Amino acid sequence: MGCLDDGCSTGLVLGLGLTPLTDLESSTSKPGDYSNRLIRPQIKPSLKFDHKPLTSTSFELSLSLVLSSETYSHGSRQKTMDGEKGCEVSIVAHDLLLYRQASPDQSAVSSFSSGRVKRERDLGCEDIEVERISSRVSDEDEDGTNARKKLRLTKEQSALLEESFKQHSNLNPKQKEALARQLNLRPRQVEVWFQNRRARTKLKQTEVDFEFLKKCCEALTDENRRLQKELQELKALKLAQPFYMHMPAATLTMCPSCERIGGGGDGASKSSFSMVPKPHFYNTL
DNA sequence: CTGCGACTGGAATTTACGTCA
């Protein structure tokens, strides 16, 4: 990314925009995890300027040249090399687009600090157009810094997301799209919400597991201490009462709870207890 | 301080495309 500053040093950044001729969202998509990839071959020429003329693509591409000072600090992950000059060209199309909440009661405005080109297909064409109109107006701070402005989801949005998460913690692209439409959010936002939700659910579960294991550990420590003590007492008993010495060791058992010694043998076997292993309470998770 | 929306970077995976036998 250093090239933006020093390599080219032109102060110019080439921005790429998709002006929709797009039936690509509606017609070519198929259900399935990677349906959106179907549009990739069409986007590809736009990313590699040295391959094909832009006009060969199936939709119009708009390029804008802007001063690099207008670009975002995060920059773009998608970059390519200018074939002729060997100069890195940053594609910042989406970076310059501002998302505007469709809901009028949404006071918060989501920043679009580092939307990447690859994310652009997340947006419906209308959304792109809306964002294009409202872009460059208010997303950036006056001083050009790119502070994240955080959207606060409404209760309704959160509730619906939660509801949806309960049904499936992972969304396929179609579900994501539908949910985003329903919530007046970008698919990317829905995606991020689900990612965060999964991560935090996992974190919570880890904490619960940790507490559980800690309690198990404490219980086992206690049990171990008790058994050690019991062993000591048994040893002491053995020394103090030589009476048991002449009995075969295998016939002697001790009740773990009442600590009484039961003898083996024919007659005694009925009255003696049996050593049933204690069931372990710390079953696996 | 906590909650949470958003971002970054990396891994894994799929797909398209070019090359070669």
Add this chain to the structure above:
DNA sequence: CATGACGTAAATTCCAGTCGC
């Protein structure tokens, strides 16, 4: 010329970690 195997680039998703409001 058609075809299959193979390598590679591009694009996607998810996750872990982090930032910052």
